Amino acid sequence: MNTDNCITLENVAIGYSGKVLLKDINFSLKVGEFVVLFGPNGSGKTTLFKTILRIIPLIQGAIRYGDGHPTRFGYVPQRQYLDEIYPFTTEEVVLMGTFGQAKPFCPTPKTNRVWIEQCLKDVGMLDMRKKLFSELSGGQKQRILIARALATRPNVLLLDEPITGVDIIAQKKIIELISELHKKRQLTIMMVTHEVQHIPSWVNKIIHIHHNKVVLGSLEEIISLSTIDEIPT
């Protein structure tokens, strides 16, 4: 594994409309690492995640990207936030990943079409390309959103609660897929989850939001902290 940092947070404070939600956040992601951002519902995981993605502005501190290398994000949102009124086919959803480089007034180049086919193949959804996105199951939608993120040709893949609300078999398949992509494409991966059992045992780092503090820990430490929280006082 490379030791270069691809994302570094220094004394970062995050929140909405100037209101601080979490402060004194210091950690870094190394190239090729698999990191889990863990914490209970409402703890600020998604806010931290979106701040890293530059969707929400920083309140304080600095985030450094790439150490000289450009960072391209592949973003997998929580699928329930995507409106099903849009009559997109799965192929069209994945094609969105290429819109960052798309030129206005030009049709989609053939190379992009070939590329999204490859992305669909990588997530095992090529045969579903003509199906409507809204007709897919939760697990299938998640795979398509991962393919869309891959279509951006990312070096960092960020997944927001990718296995929440899908059945156990689909959860297992998605975790296997993410793990495979991590190994095959040498991607740096950051995954958000609020359930401790969703954390794969082989992750490199766990960032835990616990009582409004951001701490780094091992899976054992996280489990013990979660267990302490569950003991009634």
Next chain:
Amino acid sequence: MEHLLEIINPHFLLRNAFYAGLIVGFVCPQVGIFFVLRRMVLLGIALPQVSNAGIAFAFLLHTIGWHFFPHMESEKTMALTGSVIFALIAIFTLAILERKRKGFTENRIGFTYVLAGAVSILFVSWNPYGQTEVLSMIRGEIVSIPDFYLWSMLVIYGTIFICLVGFHRNFVLVSYDTDMAITLGKQVILWDIMLYLIIGIVISFGVMTVGPLVIFGFLLIPPVAARMVVRGILPFCIVSSIIGTTASFIGFYISYRYDLPTGPTDVALLCVILIILYLGKLCVRLKRKN
């Protein structure tokens, strides 16, 4: 057949109204797509009403001797300016409030609708002259459209159509997944402003030509009907415009043939198309089940 040949004859007396209807039928559904997909259909009712208020206000100013432009005293120009200004102020105010999440969207749009409706009537009633003329313009003078107006409409709607097609990916991405758009480096606010500008201009111009009811009909019904029968965003856009243009063409023919008002005939026809497509879809579903 005789009437049909008459309509498509280049020397047809009401050709400008016919062409204007076709332009509205072709371009409005492309804008309406975003109303339907962004779930802003109610805004599609409120904005034409606001445009109406702008027209009535401009007429009132014109009557009492105020002019937006000293050397441009044409009533139509004044009315169009009023329509555009009112529509843009309304859409941007509503968009800002939406972004700041102040109150409920439905309440804001409902308030805008009743306020615009009330002030439109008040402006018309305060106008000491030409109430009939103002009312006829607010209803949409689809029959008497001068050449200059038709050409302006062709240029404006044509430009808007080219923008919508050329920047289609950005408009769709920003509407569907704002966060993804930001991570891909898109200027979301810029694209939103551009889309709102397009909506404001299309509605203002359309209201002046065919009236608020017809504009709302062409914005809403073709995309709703198309969504029922297509798979994919590109066919959705194409079929929406085909439905709009077809309804405009057949609607004009029916209204000319049977001496009916064109606007309401167009809207009624659009509703018939929607119902037919819905029933057709229902039949296909039942057939598949059996």
